[in-house]
Amino acid sequence: MKILSIETSCDETAVSLVEFHTENNLTLANVLGNKLYSQVKLHAEFGGVYPNLAKREHTKNLGPLILETLREADHYKELMQPLPPTQIIELEKILKREPELFTDLVKLLTAIEKPEIDAIAVTEGPGLEPALWVGINGARALAHAWNIPLIPVNHMEGHLFSSVLTATEKSAYAIPPVTFPALALLISGGHTELVKINAWGSYTVLGETRDDAVGEAFDKVARMLGLSYPGGPEVSKYADRARAKNIPATPALPRPMLKSGDFDFSFSGLKTAVRYHIDTLREVTEKNREEISRAFEESVTDVFLEKSKKALKEHGMKTFIMGGGVSANKNLRETFKNELPRSFPEISLYLPEISLTTDNAVMIAIAGYFKHLRREKDPSNLVARGTLPLSA
Ligand code: KG4
Ligand code: ZN
Numbered sequence: 001m002k003i004l005s006i007e008t009s010c011d012e013t014a015v016s017l018v019e020f021h022t023e024n025n026l027t028l029a030n031v032l033g034n035k036l037y038s039q040v041k042l043h044a045e046f047g048g049v050y051p052n053l054a055k056r057e058h059t060k061n062l063g064p065l066i067l068e069t070l071r072e073a074d075h076y077k078e079l080m081q082p083l084p085p086t087q088i089i090e091l092e093k094i095l096k097r098e099p100e101l102f103t104d105l106v107k108l109l110t111a112i113e114k115p116e117i118d119a120i121a122v123t124e125g126p127g128l129e130p131a132l133w134v135g136i137n138g139a140r141a142l143a144h145a146w147n148i149p150l151i152p153v154n155h156m157e158g159h160l161f162s163s164v165l166t167a168t169e170k171s172a173y174a175i176p177p178v179t180f181p182a183l184a185l186l187i188s189g190g191h192t193e194l195v196k197i198n199a200w201g202s203y204t205v206l207g208e209t210r211d212d213a214v215g216e217a218f219d220k221v222a223r224m225l226g227l228s229y230p231g232g233p234e235v236s237k238y239a240d241r242a243r244a245k246n247i248p249a250t251p252a253l254p255r256p257m258l259k260s261g262d263f264d265f266s267f268s269g270l271k272t273a274v275r276y277h278i279d280t281l282r283e284v285t286e287k288n289r290e291e292i293s294r295a296f297e298e299s300v301t302d303v304f305l306e307k308s309k310k311a312l313k314e315h316g317m318k319t320f321i322m323g324g325g326v327s328a329n330k331n332l333r334e335t336f337k338n339e340l341p342r343s344f345p346e347i348s349l350y351l352p353e354i355s356l357t358t359d360n361a362v363m364i365a366i367a368g369y370f371k372h373l374r375r376e377k378d379p380s381n382l383v384a385r386g387t388l389p390l391s392a
Helices: 040-044 051-072 085-094 099-111 129-146 155-164 214-224 231-244 268-279 286-314 330-343 362-373
Strands: 002-007 012-023 026-038 119-125 150-154 166-169 172-175 182-187 192-199 202-208 319-323 348-350
Touching (some): 002 129, 012 051, 026 051, 051 099, 085 099, 099 129, 119 362, 129 150, 150 362, 155 182, 155 319, 182 286, 192 286, 202 286, 214 268, 214 286, 231 286, 330 348
Parallel strands (some): 002 119, 119 150
Antiparallel strands (some): 012 026, 166 172, 182 192
C-alpha cells in the first residue's frame, strides 16, 4: 500500500510518499519520496510561530513540495490532460481560501497522470488551525481529483510512531511489534503529557501540563537568557557546556509537582523562578547562561523521570516511548537510557532518532497506515482540530 502524507500543523511544511508491507510481524515502511520546508528561520525573526504567517508559507510551499515528492518517488508521469470543468469548480470550492495552492494543484493535476497512490494521510490536529487547514484542504483536493480515500491523522500519534521506528537502510524503516500497555512521554512545543497506550489507536491520557508545554518553557527561558528561537536546542547546548566544564546548576530550582501524587505537570512557576534569578543579576554572562540552562534542564529532567517511573510502576507498563521535539534533548535522553533500565529491566525503551524528533511527514504516513489497518471510518467532514486530544 502506498500513502501520500501531508503535515502542516506548525512551522514545517512536509510531504512524503511511503510504501508499506509486512514481513514476519514487522511493518516495513519504504520512503519513496520525502520533502520538507522549514519556516523556522522566518519565525525566528519574531521569536515564535505566527499562525497566519505559517498559513501563508504553507499555502505557497505545499504545491511545489507535493510535486517534488512525486518526482523524487518517480510517481510524476507527464501527460498533459485538461481537467473537466466540474472538477475545477470542485477544487476551487475546496481551496477557496488557498488560491496559490489551487493554482499549483490544478497545474499539477493537468500535467501528470494519476499516480499509483492508495490513500492520502493528513494531519487534522492538534496544531495551529490556520496552518492545519492548508494541509487538510490540499489533501481533500487531491483525494477528490484522484478519487482515493483520506486518512486524518493525529499529529501526536505521528510522534509516537517516529519514536519506535528503526532504520533498516537508507530511507527504509521497520516498525516493530510494540508490547502494550506502553507509557508515552510526549513532549513538544505544544504538549506535555503522559499517555497510556493500550494498543495503537487506544490512548488514555494519565496526566498533562496545567500551564506551559515544556518546549514552550525551554523557548521562554532561552529568550530570557538572550538566546535565539527555537530555544530548546540552545538551552540544551549551554547546559551541556556547563556539565563539560563542571559549572554547577545555579540557582537551585524547584522540581514542580514532583510530589503531587498525580501525573500532571506545571512549568510556569519554574520559568518564573528563572526570571526572578535573572532579575538579581547585573548582566547575564555566558557563565550565567550555562549554569541557569543546566539548572532548568536538570529540574525538568528530574520531574519527567520521577513521574514516568511512577506511571510505569502503577500501570504495569511493558514499554516506554518518548516522543516530540523536546525528546531531542541530550540530557533527557541519556538520563532515561541510564536510569530506566535500572529500575525496570524488563521494559523496552524507545527514543526517536534525533532526525525524527522534529515534525515530518513520514510519521504521518505511518500513523495513517496503522489507522487504515484499524479500518476506522473515512471522515466525510474533515476539519482542522487545533486541540485534538490523543484519546479522541
Ligand atoms: O514537536 P516539535 O518539533 O513541534 C511541536 O509540535 O511543538 O517541538 C518543538 C519544541 C520547541 O519548543 C523546541 O524548543 C523544542 O521542541 N526542542 C528542544 C530541543 N530541540 C527541540 N527542547 C529541548 N532540548 C532540545 N534539544
Ligand atoms: Zn510535533
